[in-house]
Amino acid sequence: MGGSENWVDAIRGDIDHAERLEGDLPYFAERCLKLRPKTGGMEPFTFNPAQMELHRRLEEQKEKTGKVRAVVLKARQMGISTYIAARFYKRTIHNPGLRTIIIAHEKPASNNLFKLVKRFNDNMPDELRPSVGISNAQELIFDKIDSGYGVSVATEDGAGRSDTSQMLHASEASRWVSMGEQLAALLQTVPRIEGSEIVIETTGNEFGDEFHQFWRATEAGENEFIGVFLPWTLDPAYRATPPEDFGRTDEEAALADLHSLDNEQLYWRRLKISEMRDEDRFKSEYPLTPDEAFLASHFDSFIGRELVMNARKHKIKGEGPLVVGVDPAGKGADATAISWRRGSCIEKVQKHRGLSTMEVAGLVAKIIREDRPDKVSIDVGAWCWCCGSARGAGPQDQSRKFRRQAG
Numbered sequence: 001m002g003g004s005e006n007w008v009d010a011i012r013g014d015i016d017h018a019e020r021l022e023g024d025l026p027y028f029a030e031r032c033l034k035l036r037p038k039t040g041g042m043e044p045f046t047f048n049p050a051q052m053e054l055h056r057r058l059e060e061q062k063e064k065t066g067k068v069r070a071v072v073l074k075a076r077q078m079g080i081s082t083y084i085a086a087r088f089y090k091r092t093i094h095n096p097g098l099r100t101i102i103i104a105h106e107k108p109a110s111n112n113l114f115k116l117v118k119r120f121n122d123n124m125p126d127e128l129r130p131s132v133g134i135s136n137a138q139e140l141i142f143d144k145i146d147s148g149y150g151v152s153v154a155t156e157d158g159a160g161r162s163d164t165s166q167m168l169h170a171s172e173a174s175r176w177v178s179m180g181e182q183l184a185a186l187l188q189t190v191p192r193i194e195g196s197e198i199v200i201e202t203t204g205n206e207f208g209d210e211f212h213q214f215w216r217a218t219e220a221g222e223n224e225f226i227g228v229f230l231p232w233t234l235d236p237a238y239r240a241t242p243p244e245d246f247g248r249t250d251e252e253a254a255l256a257d258l259h260s261l262d263n264e265q266l267y268w269r270r271l272k273i274s275e276m277r278d279e280d281r282f283k284s285e286y287p288l289t290p291d292e293a294f295l296a297s298h299f300d301s302f303i304g305r306e307l308v309m310n311a312r313k314h315k316i317k318g319e320g321p322l323v324v325g326v327d328p329a330g331k332g333a334d335a336t337a338i339s340w341r342r343g344s345c346i347e348k349v350q351k352h353r354g355l356s357t358m359e360v361a362g363l364v365a366k367i368i369r370e371d372r373p374d375k376v377s378i379d380v381g382a383w384c385w386c387c388g389s390a391r392g393a394g395p396q397d398q399s400r401k402f403r404r405q406a407g
Contacts, residue, residue, distance in 0.1 A: 021128075026046075071214065078235050168197070252270070324373040
């Protein structure tokens with residue numbers, strides 16, 4: 001009897017193992033994928049905290065929408081490209097007819113990502129490794145399942161545009177030449193179908209550049225992407241043992257309170273800033289917040305950058321009259337923006353797309369009835385809300401008109 005029970009348990013164990021290899025990416029990575037660590041040799045791929053957090057966010061979106069559309073803003077050297085490579089490799093070898101495209105900002109980076117995928121495949125368990133039909137510098141094709149990879153560089157004319165893929169890994173997008181144009185074209189190569197995935201991952205670059213604008217649009221919910229920010233504090237390697245006489249500066253003490261940093265993290269930060277000889281450069285490459293990822297060393301602004309950064313760290317309660325500002329949409333993809341302000345505090349902002357002139361008018365009238373603002377300012381210039389043509393009514397006239405309509 002005992003022998004048969006052991007046999008049944010073994011069968012159940014094999015089934016559970018096979019099911020987890022199919023549906024559990026961290027389990028699959030640790031048992032099937034090999035990495036070359038900084039110390040040399042080969043070791044199983046065990047997810048670090050940053051990779052696990054990204055995995056959680058992507059799986060959450062996939063469960064909700066059936067597909068993945070994510071832009072990942074990260075600190076340096078956190079293994080995010082490696083995680084995406086593992087995620088897409090597992091999908092590619094388990095789904096017949098699936099095509100994955102890797103696009104990076106320069107050829108060495110594309111080559112390194114492609115080598116990582118090939119290393120995964122070369123070191124897979126023999127019984128699980130798919131048959132390879134084509135393997136060269138641009139392609140890796142698994143012939144028996146008609147799935148595979150293509151790799152290109154964002155600086156090449158039309159990179160990846162002629163392909164149709166279900167998985168797209170866009171790496172270091174903030175460094176792409178003509179990033180907005182290239183990304184817009186590449187996104188069209190991935191159909192909006194269930195199971196498709198697009199992951200854009202990058203460190204930040206310059207304030208106001210094309211990627212920064214894309215990130216801000218994502219934060220505002222103006223596209224279908226989710227924004228995932230991964231600060232350097234998620235990485236357990238970013239620590240250093242401080243000396244016995246270590247003391248926190250006032251700035252470090254404030255950072256510790258704001259971001260729950262311990263002395264090992266603060267001392268690592270101090271050493272890294274000394275090594276890089278530029279605190280702004282450190283913040284850009286190892287940000288604690290999304291804003292730090294876009295620090296510009298030279299930015300001509302009426303209000304100093306440090307004042308803006310410090311202000312964003314504090315939460316204030318609005319006091320005084322409620323003022324609602326309305327900026328109606330123009331033509332094209334523009335959105336109607338509405339903000340609620342008390343004193344110096346913007347309490348909330350809403351954006352609406354695709355509304356007609358009268359729909360916006362009705363929305364503003366509803367806000368006046370329900371929120372009872374002390375003032376409504378509408379940035380319409382000489383636009384007529386009745387017929388959509390040029391007239392002489394200005395914002396104050398429109399405000400009075402809406403008050404009459406709202407009662």
